[in-house]
Amino acid sequence: MPTQAEEFTVLFADLCQSRRIYLALGDEKGHQLVSRCLSVLTTTATHHQGELIKTIGDEILCLFPSPDMAVAAAMEMHQAMATLPIDHLDETNRPGIHIGLHSDIVIRRDGDVFGDPVNIAARLTTMAKNGQILTSERTLRKLCPEYQAKTRFIDNIRLKGQHDKVPVYEVIWEEHDLTVMCNRPVDALHSGPCLKIFHGEHSLDVDRSRTTISLGRHASNDIHVPGILASRIHARIELRKGKFILIDQSTNGTHVLTRDGRSHFVHRDEFILTQDGCLGIGHQVTPEAPHTIAFILASAA
Template identity: 35%
Template sequence: YELMGDEAANIIIQNCLMQLVEIANQHQGHLVKMIGDEIMAVFPQTDETVKAAIQMQEIITEYANSNGLQLGLRIGLNFGSVITENDDIFGGTVNAAARMVAFAKSGQIITNQSTVETLPKVLQAQTRLMEHIPSPGHTEKMVVYQIIWERRELTSARTYLKTTIPFNTALQLKHHDQIVTINPDQSGFTIGRNIDNHLIICDDYTSRQHAQINFRKGKFILVDQSTNGTFIVRPDNSHIFVLREESVLQNKGWIGLGELRFQDHPDVITFEILKSSSSGKNQKL
């Protein structure tokens, strides 16, 4: 609007919105309403919703490039039941979709875990786990995914999927007779000498608040907050040292707080990534 003036900019935006409505119709969608420079539409199936969103991004990008315009589209998708009243829709599903639109950056298609789980495998392969964001009214955070639509991003997305921990996994820690399982929605798991830590380790090498384990972008990450640092030992006994930095925990190994500790050390912490099976039970990766 600032570069072109209100009238010229409004003509361009209205033209784009009409193209989006046409694409929605082509994929069995139905326009609910237009709100300024946004549209809200509903679809009977999630796969058609994703296909429509991808086509929308492609059309707007092509239109912007061919006309030398700086235009970007932010799309949020959510699958679930809605409340219909006077040709409008309401409810938690709509609110969640709005939060994902707000989270999306220009050129992104954002959705959540429950929606991804309804997609066919070929479309799931085009998703990338991004973040866990707060969900108002719920204790658990919303798991947010990006749907990759640009061809140059597809290869890196598939590579990312191969190296990223699936969303239905957990991290298991063992120390003496303690066994703790950390789920992806339990970010901020703390380890240290203080009694307010989730896992309490009492020895001279461990700091009061020694380390924290977070789950970000599909990975369990150890964040060292200590004076003496943390050693992460792999099954082949190779190791890395982390001091006031962070490192991804991969597959399985051992954690030494403040000193290098191998499998046979009495105070070593054993870690292992577990993957949930279709029956809901955890399996070793």
């Protein structure tokens, strides 16, 4: 079979707690449950136009035509595992999964896939915890606005064979972050640094309870900025390790005017917001200009 090079989204889904399943149920029943879990994952992938390439122990490797399809499948996989009927097994031993996915050119040969995308997706899977979906910035940029809005920055990591560190993002598949809600008192979610954003009659906060917002021309953005100079998904603002980071991913860039009167131009790069100011989405900015976005650094109440 000839070698083919095409762009796909590579997804690994690895079953957690399989050893505990075998200890709790025994070899025969444990194997039956593990097989049923892998069957559910494969069926879910197929439902979203994914192709099962191979099963590796308690892990499956799939290819998807697009990142959106892969993310939709990953979310449904987690939901399916969370609601899977289990007999003779308490909730503490319920099987779960951790998922990594990455989009790029892959090499297909003899029914298998090769290349850096496979290695990166595998590395993300090993980083992911039970219940997590991790992906790369390259993949995030290709996602639809709805899915981009469900991501949050995790960390920069160094991958084998790559000189620069790679940003890693988590795709949130639940409506709220259960780990944060369980481990922190409610008041703690609204304490710490806060960036207040003002656009026309609308305002919102970036803080520990909402760590990322999107800005752009598409109506699905948190801050909707009309006009031909704004890209569909123009920029994001993230709370990352106590700092507010403006991340431009647009065609025309983002202009920043800070309180000290200095102007900054950010184009497909990151900029730390260290003082109050305003943003121009694709155009020069003044406090009085139409569609100017103002921001104020404050401590959340």
